[in-house]
């Protein structure tokens with residue numbers, strides 16, 4: 001064989017190999033920077049949201065749960081969530097969606113509870129302060145939209161419900177003293193690396209190391225805490241700084257637990273209601289359940305917490321192709337409490 005032929009043959013053969021290796025050998029994405037106009041835009045939204053007040057205590061109307069959907073791909077489990085809201089009186093909840101403008105969202109059908117629920121959104125990137133901004137935009141939009149919004153549940157595109165709406169609603173409003181369900185941890189081994197991932201000492205003086213916290217990105221906040229978040233300027237100045245060490249910088253897992261543990265530690269349960277499985281995690285991603293793992297037994301397992309006083313309400317992550325199986329067991333398993 002002549003050399004050009006061998007060359008082109010080996011090139012051809014190397015294509016599948018290249019395809020396999022690409023995710024590993026590509027240089028990390030250029031970190032997304034927050035532009036000044038975007039920052040100012042957010043600031044004015046947060047200012048307006050900061051001045052909102054809750055519905056007066058004398059109102060006879062029922063409090064609502066604001067569901068805040070955050071996605072940078074598609075909303076994979078929309079039909080399952082549609083079932084979750086089906087038959088639920090619309091005076092008990094609101095839905096808000098922040099979809100990265102570059103995400104390929106399939107528009108929900110007009111009959112869906114999700115149609116027309118999109119808020120003004122900006123680009124996001126994983127392990128980047130833009131995810132904090134997106135969550136804050138959702139909180140601000142929900143604060144402004146309805147004074148009856150009393151709990152604010154942040155949900156990702158990979159999340160599924162583990163219980164029915166009435167079960168969730170009853171559990172949240174069971175106690176008169178409302179608390180935020182947000183994980184707040186201080187003993188994790190990776191904490192120091194995370195703390196210095198923007199450079200040494202840059203978090204000072206606002207965030208000394210002994211007040212730096214970690215927790216899961218998905219939470220349910222009270223209205224009072226949603227206000228704390230949109231009013232904050234002090235910690236945001238630090239957490240918006242660009243990451244130097246991209247492997248250990250996950251601002252969205254630190255900003256909310258750090259801020260709330262500083263402002264109102266007793267107002268937080270310190271645990272999340274969103275179950276996630278970190279066993280065998282890959283590249284900072286938790287275990288993703290695939291169709292062969294999905295069963296009624298899994299749903300029961302995922303609901304169970306280590307405490308008899310609460311049950312997990314949502315779980316992540318599920319692969320999009322698990323949807324048909326989940327839909328099949330929705331009425332008999334997931335929404336049966």
Ligand SMILES: *[C@@H]1O[C@H](CO)[C@@H](O)[C@H](O)[C@H]1NC(C)=O
Nearest residue numbers: 277278279280281287301302
């Ligand atoms: C968590 O994920 C691991 C695989 O990484 C799996 O073996 C285990 O069964 C999962 N745990 C639960 C409770 O689903």
Ligand SMILES: *[C@@H]1O[C@H](CO)[C@@H](O)[C@H](O)[C@H]1NC(C)=O
Nearest residue numbers: 275302303304305306307312
């Ligand atoms: C319950 O506690 C055990 C032991 O501390 C831990 O391994 C497990 O992950 C916990 N389960 C949940 C659902 O938090």
